Amino acid sequence: MSDSKRKLSPSEIADAGLADWQQVEETLTARFLTKKFATGLELVNRIGASAEDANHHPDLTLTYPEVGVTLSSHDVGGITSRDIDLARIISGHAEDLGVRSGSADG
Numbered sequence: 001m002s003d004s005k006r007k008l009s010p011s012e013i014a015d016a017g018l019a020d021w022q023q024v025e026e027t028l029t030a031r032f033l034t035k036k037f038a039t040g041l042e043l044v045n046r047i048g049a050s051a052e053d054a055n056h057h058p059d060l061t062l063t064y065p066e067v068g069v070t071l072s073s074h075d076v077g078g079i080t081s082r083d084i085d086l087a088r089i090i091s092g093h094a095e096d097l098g099v100r101s102g103s104a105d106g
Contacts, residue, residue, distance in 0.1 A: 003080075003081070004080055004081050004082045005073075005075070005076055005080065006076070006080060006081070007073070007076045007077065007078035007079065007080060008078070008079050008080060008081065008084070010023065013028070013079055013084070016084045016087075018084065018087050018088070018091070019091075019101070020032070020087070020090075020091045020094070020101035021071075021087050021091075021101075023079065026072055026077060026078040026079065027070050027071060027072040027079070028070070028071040028072070028079055028083050028084075028087055029068070029069065029070050029071075030068070030069045030087070030090070030091075030101055031066050031067070031068050031069075031101065031102040032066060032067045032068075032069070032094045032099045032100070032101055032102070033065065033066050033099065033100055033101070033102045034065055034066055034067055034097075034099050035065045035099075036064075036065065037062075037064045037065070039097055039099060040062050040063070040064070040065070040066065040067045041062065042097060043067050043093055043094060043097055043099060044060055044062050044067055046093040046096075046097075047060060047067075047069065047090050047093060048060075050086065050089045050090070050093070051086065054082065054085065054086055054089075056073075056082045056083075056086055058070060058071045058086065058090070059071075066102065067099075069090060071083040071086055071087055
């Protein structure tokens with residue numbers, strides 16, 4: 001997955017093993033159940049800093065009591081290695097904050 005401008009196939013996305021994430025059409029989506037607004041805000045702040053570092057920006061929704069994240073590489077109209085990499089970082093931030101995902105389980 002070294003070409004960050006190449007759209008990934010569904011099997012490549014599945015092989016990435018992103019437990020917190022689901023492929024929905026041409027995006028990766030996740031919900032993180034923060035339980036507290038302050039925790040959600042902290043998660044959003046960490047995601048924002050990582051997104052700036054990566055120069056790759058997700059769509060975020062902060063509500064009580066969760067954070068919704070959608071990733072897609074708009075320049076190629078689908079999911080690339082940039083999305084996979086940022087998804088892993090975001091899942092790490094959630095784990096560090098003790099936040100579980102609601103994406104896979106509903």
